[in-house]
Amino acid sequence: MTAQGHPHGVGELCEAGMSLYTHTLREGRVLRRDTAPTPCLEAYGLLHPDGEDPQWLRPVPPAIALPGLLKAIEQDIVQRRSQEAKLADTFASLMALDAERAAVPNAPLIGVLLGLRRINDAIAEATAESCSELLTIQPGPARPASLLATSLPREQELLSRGGRMRTLYQHTSRHSPAVLAHYEELDGDVQVRTLDEVTERLVMLDRTVAFIPANQDRTVALEIRHPALISYLATTFERLWRLATPMFPLDLGEEPSPGGVTTRQRTIATLLTEGHTDAVIAERLGVNIRTVRVHIAKLATTLGSDSRAQLGYLIARSGILDEEA
Numbered sequence: 237m238t239a240q241g242h243p244h245g246v247g248e249l250c251e252a253g254m255s256l257y258t259h260t261l262r263e264g265r266v267l268r269r270d271t272a273p274t275p276c277l278e279a280y281g282l283l284h285p286d287g288e289d290p291q292w293l294r295p296v297p298p299a300i301a302l303p304g305l306l307k308a309i310e311q312d313i314v315q316r317r318s319q320e321a322k323l324a325d326t327f328a329s330l331m332a333l334d335a336e337r338a339a340v341p342n343a344p345l346i347g348v349l350l351g352l353r354r355i356n357d358a359i360a361e362a363t364a365e366s367c368s369e370l371l372t373i374q375p376g377p378a379r380p381a382s383l384l385a386t387s388l389p390r391e392q393e394l395l396s397r398g399g400r401m402r403t404l405y406q407h408t409s410r411h412s413p414a415v416l417a418h419y420e421e422l423d424g425d426v427q428v429r430t431l432d433e434v435t436e437r438l439v440m441l442d443r444t445v446a447f448i449p450a451n452q453d454r455t456v457a458l459e460i461r462h463p464a465l466i467s468y469l470a471t472t473f474e475r476l477w478r479l480a481t482p483m484f485p486l487d488l489g490e491e492p493s494p495g496g497v498t499t500r501q502r503t504i505a506t507l508l509t510e511g512h513t514d515a516v517i518a519e520r521l522g523v524n525i526r527t528v529r530v531h532i533a534k535l536a537t538t539l540g541s542d543s544r545a546q547l548g549y550l551i552a553r554s555g556i557l558d559e560e561a
Contacts, residue, residue, distance in 0.1 A: 249276065250274065250276065252273060252274050253274040253282075256270070256271065256274050257277055257282050257283070257295060260283065260293070260295040261295045261298075265286060265292045265294045265295075266283070266293050266295075267292060268285075268291055268292065268293055271283065277293075281305070282295065283295055345461050346459070346461070346462060346465075347459040348457075349447075349456065349457045349458070350455075350456055351455060351456075352454075352455055356386075358447065359439055362441045362447075363441060365441075366394055366441040367394070367442065369440075369441070370399060370440070370441055371402050371403075371439075371440040372401075372402075372403045372404070372439050372440070373434050373435055373473065374403060374405050374409070374437060375434050375435070376406065376408075378405070378408065378412030378415050379409075379414070380414060381417070384414060384415070388421065392422055392423065395423060395424025396424065400424065400425035400427075401422070401425065402427045402429075402473075402477065403419075403427070403429075404428075404431060404473070404476055404477065404480055405428065405431075406431060406433070406434055407522075408521075408523055409483075410430050410483055419484045426484065426485070428482075428483045429481060429482050429483055431479060431480045431481070432499070432500055432503040432504075432521050434476060435472065435476070436448060436449055437449055437454065438469060440466070440469060444466065445460065445461050446459075446460045446465070446466055447459055448460065481499065496538050497535065497538060501535050502556055503521065504517060504535065505556060505557060506557055508532070508547070508548060509548055509552060509557070514528050514529055535551070
């Protein structure tokens with residue numbers, strides 16, 4: 237309990253109030269205007285109005301005032317205990333919520349890396365901390381020897397710690413001297429396979445962190461540590477890996493199927509039946525348009541087609557797409 241403009245508790249009678257109360261007990265009364273600086277006296281029941289003249293206040297005997305003050309303190313204690321119980325109930329749910337939040341790692345599950353240098357540094361740091369596996373997907377033309385050389389030391393360190401490497405390229409990299417020389421220089425468990433089409437670039441380490449491009453020129457990347465997304469990317473890699481053709485250490489080449497159609501020609505046949513132009517097919521497979529047209533011509537010869545329209549019909553009828561499935 238406090239008096240307005242005169243803040244202190246019931247059991248904390250101020251010095252000015254005590255002095256005026258003592259004076260009033262001696263004199264028997266006090267003018268109301270003289271109590272303006274100490275409103276606590278009337279508020280706490282130590283003074284009461286004079287019945288004959290309201291301008292005056294008379295003191296309440298201490299023996300009567302004290303029990304009233306003690307009762308007010310008891311009521312204040314009861315009220316505070318009630319508030320304490322309510323606060324405990326309220327904060328119980330808040331503490332449970334905070335415990336759930338604390339169980340979530342402080343590190344962000346998806347981070348944004350800006351600039352090639354920051355991206356390469358983050359990959360290098362993750363590689364230095366890894367010990368079991370490096371999975372990569374490298375789309376497009378074969379990487380130049382200068383770029384491959386920058387990753388050689390950290391890849392070899394991972395292999396020396398007992399890790400393994402698996403890399404997916406497009407078929408266009410199969411006969412790249414720089415790519416082959418790079419993997420021949422590494423000492424450890426290294427495997428490389430190729431496909432006609434692969435996803436965008438991917439670097440995954442120990443199946444705990446992955447890096448993927450976030451824009452077209454690959455100057456922005458996402459650093460992913462979300463378990464569900466890591467699992468999704470790893471599953472995608474494994475499915476592509478099973479469909480891919482070994483390149484290193486064993487190069488099986490591009491063997492034709494019993495029907496005389498190669499794996500690449502079946503891929504082109506699929507894209508043809510989907511209605512894609514030669515230019516789109518060339519872009520998706522990472523080859524020039526002339527190479528695509530050479531394969532289409534070989535398909536036409538194999539299937540006995542005289543026109544583009546007839547070729548689509550013969551592809552569907554031949555069953556070569558079923559062989560791919």
